[in-house]
Amino acid sequence: MDQAGNRGAVRGFAVGMEETTRRWIAAMRDERYADAWAIEQAILALRDPATRDDPAQPYHRRWVWDGRAPDGRDVLVRCYQGLGDTIQFARYLPLLAARARSVTVEAPARLHPLLRAIADVALLAFDPANPAPPADLDIEMTELASALRMPPLAVPVPYLAHTPAALPRGTIGLCWAAGDWDRDRWVPEALLAPVARAGPSLSLVAAPTALPVLNPDGCAFDLSATAALVAGCALVVTVDTMIAHLAGAMGKPVWLMLKAEPDWRWNPQARTSGWYPSARLYVQPRSGDWHAVTRAIARDLPGFFHHDVAESDHGQPAQSVGARLLG
Incomplete structure (x- = not known):
């Protein structure tokens, strides 16, 4: 094949992969x-x-995964994606452990306390400069659903608990x-001022803020401390980041602010999520329109808290949503 033919074949392959990716996302x-x-x-x-x-x-x-079944094998789960992806797919670790001979998870050390709360598996600290050697079967964390043939809600939610x-x-x-790799997911913090003023509010961002919150210096850059804060909240309002997965895995009510064309795991035509039953999706009606998203959230807040009080008012002391979910 000549050079022009090679270029055509490459373009054809790329177009084919784009179409395949679109079908997979759909x-x-x-x-x-x-x-x-x-x-x-x-x-x-x-x-x-x-x-x-x-x-x-x-x-x-x-x-990473070569397509073989994990049953009866020594499996090494590599966490090559983000912290949120790891929390999202960690739900499958107990199912994997029940089928494999052994399971070792190579993950960032800061995630280990949360992973220990999800599954009884061996943990290795992921060092990008010195990854673990291959095992009998290697698989990337986000490949577990396909390898196990298990839909998300085959795992009961919450699957993560924290004090x-x-x-x-x-x-x-x-x-x-x-x-920082996708600034289009960021919401200008000033737009959340009406939400922050609706009641006691807390920043889950590791940076100072001018919003009227309980912690104006921001949230500690520590996953266990962050998990404790999320567990104590009645509601989490967040962009598409690790906080969304942390709240969803705990079964906390989480209102997710999404750009008009969100990541593959969120359906922009839906209000709910097949990954997290406690999630409510707020999608930009037009690209870049965070004003509409934050206005909708501020409008819906009174109904959320009215429902909370109504559920609690049956001759028992009123509890927060968090207290009920955490028993």
Whole structure:
């Protein structure tokens, strides 16, 4: 094939992969998980085995699983994606442990306390400069759903518990910042002022804020401390970041502020999530329109807290949503 033919073949492959990715995203958003897994298997069959866990690729672009079943094998789960992705898919670790001979999870050390609360598995600290050697079967954390053929809600939620921080009743946790790699997920913090003024509010961002919150210096950059704050909140209002997954995994009411074309795991046409039953989705009606999102949240807050009081007013002392969920 001549050079022009090679370029055409590459373009054709890229177009084909884009269409395949669109079909996979549509299947995931529609909760047609069997269809999504079939697409993943078809992609896996086309991959060159020599490119598996390719050190020439950044970790978040690597594929790890070779398609074999984990049953009866020594499995190494590698956490190459973000903290939120790891929390989202950690729900599958108990199921994996029940089928594999052994399970070791290689994850950032700061996640270990939360992972210990989810599953009884061995833990290794992930060192990007010195990753663990291959095991009998390697798999990336986000590949577990496909490998186990288990939809999200096959795992009861909450699947993560944490001792709550002592906070005023009805505290709202606020997170308006996500990773720097996608600034379109960030909400200008000033837009959340009406929400923060609706009752006792707490920042879940590790930076100072001018909002009227209980902790104007921000949240500690520590996952256990953050988990305690989330557990103590009555409601968490957050952008698409780790906080959303932490709250969802705990079964906390979480109102998720999403850009008009959100990540694959959120359906912009829905108000609910197949991953987290306690989530409510607030999607931009137009790209960049966070004003509409925050106005809708401020409008819905009185109904949320009225419902909370009504449920509690049956001859028993009123409890926060957090107290009820955590028993």
